[in-house]
Amino acid sequence: MAGARSRIPDATVARLPLYRRSLLDLAGRRVATVSSEQLAEMAGVNAAKVRKDLSYLGSYGTRGVGYDVQFLVFEIERKLGLTTESPVVIVGLGNLGQALANYGGFQERGFPIVALVDADPAKLGQPIGDLFVESIDDLATAVAERAIAVGIIATPAQAAQEVADRLVAAGVRSILNFAPTVISVPDDVPLRKVDLATELQILSFYQQRERVDVQPRAS
Amino acid sequence: MAGARSRIPDATVARLPLYRRSLLDLAGRRVATVSSEQLAEMAGVNAAKVRKDLSYLGSYGTRGVGYDVQFLVFEIERKLGLTTESPVVIVGLGNLGQALANYGGFQERGFPIVALVDADPAKLGQPIGDLFVESIDDLATAVAERAIAVGIIATPAQAAQEVADRLVAAGVRSILNFAPTVISVPDDVPLRKVDLATELQILSFYQQRERVDVQPRAS
DNA sequence: CGGTGTGAAGCCTTTCACAGCA
């Protein structure tokens, strides 16, 4: 996970969605301003980090008062590029793919799922949510016609690289990989991975450390 | 995500499962030894990092030759605490929880799912895989009787903190949180989170950066 | 006075480069 030549550090970028979530919560409760201390509490980080992170966006706070909630949400969304929707395609509709397809959280956060694709002919045409499973051969057409920006790979490991290649060829701009394997894509296609078994193994390490040793993390 | 007082850096711990996966792949193909260069290629990192990481485990390589695949798997598993199984309970059986319950990847990596728990009475007794959904009131009993070590939270955000409290009270030793909210647990309970919408937002940032600017990550 | 914005210090991680061993 290396860094772009941007002014905003990677570590900060990774926390902006967290701040955004807390700020939306405040906005929903009609709170107008928030201090770094309060926001830190909500986001589970410390206040110095909040101030430093927000300072990369610009000097949007008011000394003695705090930050304007609405304005800060707007600025974070602008920096994250969330001002327009990014349509998503899910490739691979096994257990995980189906769960992702049914998960409402994407839609409501600006990432509508607009296509479901699988290589298994038996799955073609099957309805999931309000979509139907399409053939992977229709991927390029779907990406072009529905302006798909993000590809989610939820296939078995052995299919992942080929799917990634097809997604890139079809013109998808970034990829989220759930398959437990390393895939490679061109440098200009942002790629992130989520590996459930890896997370458990990391927990396992700290859990055993725990009982002989001292404290690890907080989230 | 702060660091334990262990000799193995957090960043290294997070990569050990990745090396393990590559090594198991090699072992399955009857490969006996591997160089840092090859392993780096497979794991998608660079060779210097591999050598540095492995050096924290001990000096297990042979100069001029490389690392013994079987032995290295064993050592990594030992350090990660994977020598015994860690039974898992999933709390919350909506889309995501059900998908996780049906996902075979946990079982085969030493994290058998032994209990499914939900607060919704309508779900009680429902079969998923080869388990039945139980009441959250039976959590403590289940944790004790089945030696459950890990709790996975797959509930809506608003229920997550209470579930976390109950898991801790029941004696679970570490927690993986899929709910899109910050939860707090005692210092001695390792906690990790996976937030799907956050991942997409991070991708969004690099994707827009992409088109005006230079290269971000590789995974 | 309260709380931001930020240099500076400290810590952690990555990368380099090469000595040293099989």
Add this chain to the structure above:
DNA sequence: TGCTGTGAAAGGCTTCACACCG
């Protein structure tokens, strides 16, 4: 000779602490 193991350098992230402003 080939490849590991590791000091040292470089870079990035976090924390500190306080000047400064509303």
